[in-house]
Amino acid sequence: MNTTKIPKATVFRLTLYYRYLQTLCRAGCHTVSSAELAKGTRVNSAQLRKDLSYFGKFGVRGVGYEVKKLMRRIQEILGLSKSWNMALIGLDHIGYAMLQHRQFEKRGYNLVAAFDITGRYAGERIHSLTVHSIDEFDTVMQNNPIDLGVIAIDSEHTQQAADAFVRAGVKGILNFSSTLVTAPKDIQVKDADFTILLDNITYAITRDTNKLEVPSDIHSDAPLPIHGIALSV
């Protein structure tokens, strides 16, 4: 029983390595050095070797890593050859895109149920999947073993959606909503609200533009922003 903690960042990068290895494999490469793989994934090469070392010794000194072998190892570590059933709540938002274009199915994530909270799509078949009304949630979830829940609504019902998923026995939740969600700690929750990333990008742009200053004395009594989630003040 090895008790070394695996950094989350390491697990994240493992996926990056895997994808680059796929590219190399398709290109017919047989071996790759940590330097090359690191470059392709924008990572320090010592970082990469350290990441792999948490799981074993996969390379050959003086030579590098065998592409297919390393892929297989990462596959095993990440459980990439498993297949997972997902259910989706919300078709407004990003949910409709997920429903239409199932890129992730190639990666073992199968969308097997979709629930519309607006009622707009309920009953429709979209790419061979029938959209259910949210009222049918319990019945449908009972009849299908679902591993993962995807929340693609952005409203005061976000937490309810999460609760419903938890009750239905999912083990993980991907939350696209900008509302944070609470779940028992054995349920894996990841927030994927990309508008935060936009804010991060524009902050960095603004900082670069003005260079240098952390204003020592902010004192405008500027109005609250004109756009933005109606600040009914």
Place this chain on the structure above:
Amino acid sequence: MNTTKIPKATVFRLTLYYRYLQTLCRAGCHTVSSAELAKGTRVNSAQLRKDLSYFGKFGVRGVGYEVKKLMRRIQEILGLSKSWNMALIGLDHIGYAMLQHRQFEKRGYNLVAAFDITGRYAGERIHSLTVHSIDEFDTVMQNNPIDLGVIAIDSEHTQQAADAFVRAGVKGILNFSSTLVTAPKDIQVKDADFTILLDNITYAITRDTNKLEVPSDIHSDAPLPIHGIALSV
């Protein structure tokens, strides 16, 4: 000139604080303690106070923070009252969803141009925005001042899309593709490929299920995964 480095994680959390403050504001709250705001954003309260301390002293000892005032401060710090023009490449994928449902426009991110690489939507008007063929990229970009580029294709053309955006003078790129993108370092790039998050969730689920083991000797010669981006081996 204050040279203190602001941790990226701090900037990220600032958005979280802001959104929770919006909720409080709508609920009619006038003041909030670091403990409450921290709880609402799943953060340690010392963390929150430390985050704010990078930018100034916004609270009152023994009392807490004035909700509206703190919102205004974070707004200024993050530049949330600014407005940004975005262009989008790719309507297959998540791009179509962005085009249809413009939730982010409430936050000051305006989609002003969309380019289709498949030609499927070129010429169509979707929610008062005309979709252009990718051939018209240079012309359209020249005639509109674009701050941010969104990449929503997932193909070998990802880097070309990024290069085109850079040539057109964008200052930041949000990349939904699972291909990493290279750009000059004064261009802010954020990767938002959510399939990585799915991999992270399922890794954590699998780890929890088997508990404890970092296998000491992985030696299966299992086949490469059946799904997944055709491993043409």
Place this chain on the structure above:
DNA sequence: TAGATTGTTAATCGATTAACAATC
């Protein structure tokens, strides 16, 4: 004044990386 909560320090924790001995 007594109670509450901030702002800040110092300790801790975790993640990154340079450097190099091991070894193919």
Place this chain on the structure above:
DNA sequence: TAGATTGTTAATCGATTAACAATC
């Protein structure tokens, strides 16, 4: 053997948090 590159150590860097003096 000579050259190359891994695996690992130790140093560094950065981020989190407990604790508490300052102070409303």
